[in-house]
Amino acid sequence: MTSVSKDTIRDVYATTARRYEMILNIYRALGVNLKKWRESAFERLPEIERPRILDVAVGTGTNLPYLIEKYPDYQEIVGIDYTPQMLARAKKRIAENSWRDVHTCLIDANGMSEHIKGKFDLVISTYALSIIPNSPIVLKEIRNLIEPRGYLMLLDCQKFTGLLSIFNPMAIRLSKVLGGNDETYSVPVSDLAAKMFNPISRRLLYSGMFYEDLYQGIIT
Numbered sequence: 284m285t286s287v288s289k290d291t292i293r294d295v296y297a298t299t300a301r302r303y304e305m306i307l308n309i310y311r312a313l314g315v316n317l318k319k320w321r322e323s324a325f326e327r328l329p330e331i332e333r334p335r336i337l338d339v340a341v342g343t344g345t346n347l348p349y350l351i352e353k354y355p356d357y358q359e360i361v362g363i364d365y366t367p368q369m370l371a372r373a374k375k376r377i378a379e380n381s382w383r384d385v386h387t388c389l390i391d392a393n394g395m396s397e398h399i400k401g402k403f404d405l406v407i408s409t410y411a412l413s414i415i416p417n418s419p420i421v422l423k424e425i426r427n428l429i430e431p432r433g434y435l436m437l438l439d440c441q442k443f444t445g446l447l448s449i450f451n452p453m454a455i456r457l458s459k460v461l462g463g464n465d466e467t468y469s470v471p472v473s474d475l476a477a478k479m480f481n482p483i484s485r486r487l488l489y490s491g492m493f494y495e496d497l498y499q500g501i502i503t
Contacts, residue, residue: 320488324438324495325349334404338362339392340411344373360385363395393420396427404430409438412472419475426479435480435498
């Protein structure tokens with residue numbers, strides 16, 4: 284398997300940032316309702332008093348309105364991303380809404396614990412870890428940054444299994460439109476996360492290709 288560099292991912296997302304909403308509409312026409320699944324995932328998050336929140340691969344800031352609606356008393360929200368063009372759109376969204384204590388950082392998720400101080404009550408990542416190179420390292424970085432009883436929510440993709448596996452090549456080709464690559468879905472992110480954090484719930488979506496995982500607490 285050919286390794287995909289972080290700079291390649293950054294270049295792809297630099298282009299994706301300009302046509303993100305259009306791409307989501309195309310996916311919706313195929314029955315892949317990323318927005319609906321995102322809304323449902325945030326509705327199902329637990330109640331947390333004054334949480335400090337980390338959004339890994341915040342992108343254009345799509346998750347921010349959901350977080351702020353769910354946790355209006357939030358202490359701080361930090362969004363990290365590796366693509367300047369994505370973060371520029373996130374910063375514009377923050378400024379237009381005058382959100383307080385919402386910060387973005389241009390850093391690599393593979394080494395984010397070296398740049399971010401303190402622990403988080405909630406860490407989220409949506410449609411990202413299946414694409415990010417070295418996602419097992421990113422999970423370890425999340426482990427370093429989350430409170431011992433903190434929550435982790437993952438909304439992401441994986442390969443089809445069983446008879447539906449014949450559709451995996453097509454699914455990977457489609458994923459490239461949203462920043463995916465030949466390695467998309469190759470790492471079993473959900474299985475790895477279940478060895479680091481305590482699973483609370485799991486929902487499979489779109490015949491199991493998409494999933495929504497919620498964890499609480501670190502497995503020692």
